Amino acid sequence: MIKVKAELNAKIDRLEMFGAMPTDELQRRLKVSVAKLIENPWVKVRFAADCPPCECCGEEPWCPEHEEHLADCPCVGPTQDGYEYRDLPLGGLEARRSP
Ligand SMILES: [Zn+2]
Ligand SMILES: [Zn+2]
Numbered sequence: 558m559i560k561v562k563a564e565l566n567a568k569i570d571r572l573e574m575f576g577a578m579p580t581d582e583l584q585r586r587l588k589v590s591v592a593k594l595i596e597n598p599w600v601k602v603r604f605a606a607d608c609p610p611c612e613c614c615g616e617e618p619w620c621p622e623h624e625e626h627l628a629d630c631p632c633v634g635p636t637q638d639g640y641e642y643r644d645l646p647l648g649g650l651e652a653r654r655s656p
Contacts, residue, residue, distance in 0.1 A: 597612045598653060599652065600650055602632075602635050641653060641656075
C-alpha cells in the first residue's frame with residue numbers, strides 16, 4: 558500500500574506540472590481512489606438484470622451510477638476474478654477484492 562501511495566503522489570506531481578486539472582479536484586479524486594485501495598470496502602454487486610438498457614445502443618446494460626455501459630464502469634459484477642463475495646441479509650451480494 559505504501560508503494561501505491563507513492564505512485565499516486567508521483568502521478569499528482571506529474572499532472573500538476575502539466576496543469577492537466579485544477580489541483581483541488583485532482584487531489585480529491587486521487588484521495589478517493591487511494592482510500593478505496595487501502596480500505597477495500599465491501600461494495601454492492603450490480604447485476605446486469607437490475608440495470609436499464611442503454612439508450613444509445615439499446616443492447617448493453619446501462620449503469621445509472623457511473624453513466625456508462627455496465628461492462629465499462631467500475632461496478633463489480635457477480636462473477637469477477639480476484640473478488641470475494643458474501644450474501645446480503647435482504648438479498649443481493651456484496652464483493653471486495655480478495656486479500
Ligand atoms: Zn450503448
Ligand atoms: Zn457502475
